[in-house]
Amino acid sequence: MSENVLVVTPANQADLPDVLLLMRDLAEFEGYLPDFAVTLDALESLYLQQRVFGILVAKHKDSGSTENGRVAGILVYFFQPFTYDLTPWLIVKELFVSEAFRGQGVGEALMLEARNVCKAQGGSRMKWEVLTQNTAAQAFYKQLGASVEENWRTMSLPLVR
Numbered sequence: 001m002s003e004n005v006l007v008v009t010p011a012n013q014a015d016l017p018d019v020l021l022l023m024r025d026l027a028e029f030e031g032y033l034p035d036f037a038v039t040l041d042a043l044e045s046l047y048l049q050q051r052v053f054g055i056l057v058a059k060h061k062d063s064g065s066t067e068n069g070r071v072a073g074i075l076v077y078f079f080q081p082f083t084y085d086l087t088p089w090l091i092v093k094e095l096f097v098s099e100a101f102r103g104q105g106v107g108e109a110l111m112l113e114a115r116n117v118c119k120a121q122g123g124s125r126m127k128w129e130v131l132t133q134n135t136a137a138q139a140f141y142k143q144l145g146a147s148v149e150e151n152w153r154t155m156s157l158p159l160v161r
Contacts (some may be wrong), residue, residue, distance in 0.1 A: 002029050004060050007069065008113040011055035015044050018071035019055055026096040030131060053078040053093065058106045073097035073112040077120060090118035092128035111144055112133060129154055 020040055027036040031128055046052045054077050060071035076094040083089055092114060097106045111126075118126055130137045138148070 002136075005070070006058055006109050007061050008056055008058045008109050011047070011057045013044065015050060015055075015057050016040060017045070017069055019043065019057065019074050022071065022074045022096050022098060023076075023094065025098070028092055029096070047128065056110055056117070058097075058101075058110050062102070072101035072104075073106040073110055075103070075114050077114055077117070079123065080127075083125075085124055087122055087124040088118075089125045089127055090114060090121070090123050092126060095128070107140060108144065 013120060020038060020043055023038055023043075024033070024036060025109060028128040029035045032039055054076040056077070057071045060072055061069035074094065074096055075092060077090050078093050079088040080091050081088050094110075095110060097110075114126060118124075128141075130141065142148075
């Protein structure tokens with residue numbers, strides 16, 4: 001009898017259409033969908049060819065199947081090199097789990113794999129931002145052992161295109 005298992009791997013080219021859909025869902029959730037500009041071509045170029053960032057995907061797969069499985073969640077990350085402790089930090093840019101898969105350990109599995117990726121690259125810390133009103137996400141991150149950095153505020157400076 002086969003069993004449905006959660007598998008977290010780096011995204012491959014076949015995953016990118018699903019990744020793009022989840023990125024779009026995140027843009028809608030966070031309220032910036034009108035400004036969302038990511039295309040499949042850009043995603044393929046920046047991720048597969050230029051390797052600007054990494055993407056982890058979580059999929060529920062039937063253990064008896066060789067099929068790819070549906071992407072349940074994504075974690076997009078990049079490394080910030082050589083901060084004050086001379087080790088890279090893994091910066092989580094996006095973590096998003098499809099609504100149909102929430103509460104099933106997908107987000108935790110993605111964060112744990114990101115931690116493994118960070119350690120494998122000699123990293124010493126993971127950092128990310130979370131919307132102030134997203135209290136569910138904040139509780140989730142605290143349950144994983146994260147803490148809020150109260151002394152820092154995120155700043156941004158829009159540039160004219």
